Amino acid sequence: MRKLIRPNAPNFLTEKLQIELGERYKKNREKNKGHQFNYWHTEKVGESTLYKEIRNKLIEISDDHCFYCDGYPPLSDDDTIDHFKPKSKPEFYDLVCSWENLYLACGHCQKAKGSEYNDLILRPDEINYEFDKFFKYDSDNDEVIVNLGADDLSQLRAEKTIEVFDFNHVGLKKLRGFFRKVYSQDPQININDLGYRFCLNFQQTI
Known part of the structure; x- marks a missing residue:
């Protein structure tokens, strides 16, 4: 796990939008446990989608390496966005589009981590991480x-x-x-x- 510096959220991912999408997902998920989060594929940023633009910003941070294992080059199922605090857990529903909760991850790390979360797990962009x-x-x-x-x-x-x-x-x-x-x-x-x-x-x- 290589040290990474996370910049502030990109301009298109405003705090208002992060909160709005989080609240929408939380409300829908509480009504229907099978509700799928796909808002960032339908939310537009110019001619692109919110998902693609967030992914591009995460790629810039790590030079297209997995945030966790630092794997490279990306394969067909890599370069996906992981929710560090899983979006499947009710206590994290509102963080579904929070900038600090989004990590570029390879297929191996996505599969290994799954929906597990523990306060002990290290983040590569923690201030004191080395x-x-x-x-x-x-x-x-x-x-x-x-x-x-x-x-x-x-x-x-x-x-x-x-x-x-x-x-x-x-x-x-x-x-x-x-x-x-x-x-x-x-x-x-x-x-x-x-x-x-x-x-x-x-x-x-x-």
Whole structure:
């Protein structure tokens, strides 16, 4: 999970619109549990849709990498928008279009996280988030592991985050190893053209 800086909401996603869409979804969902959120596909921003424009802004923040695992390049089911606080849970209905709750996510992270939410889960755009504060990178096994030098709460948050996103799935480990090899062979390559950028400068961290 690479540190990201989230700018203020884009001008087209006004606070008024965020509240309006959240209230509309909450009202409809409370009436009908099967109600689907599709407002941002019908809400227009010029010739585009609200969904496409939000997605484009999220892509700018991470250079089209998954906000969670930093996977790249995107596949056909990637570059989707995840609701960090799931829109399926009643307590979060009103956050369905809240800028701070929207994250660009790959298919793996979307599926692994599902509708799970826990206050312990780390966000890459938290003000005090830094990879080294919570995690270590085991370059021998291409695994993201808990920083055992961190305080107890930080270790717990790291452990929960690794679990929720299944960061050490065999496929992710193999891909990290591949991109590290590419980077080691050509360290002048644009790092944004590679996946899992947080692991590229590590040789051994445990």
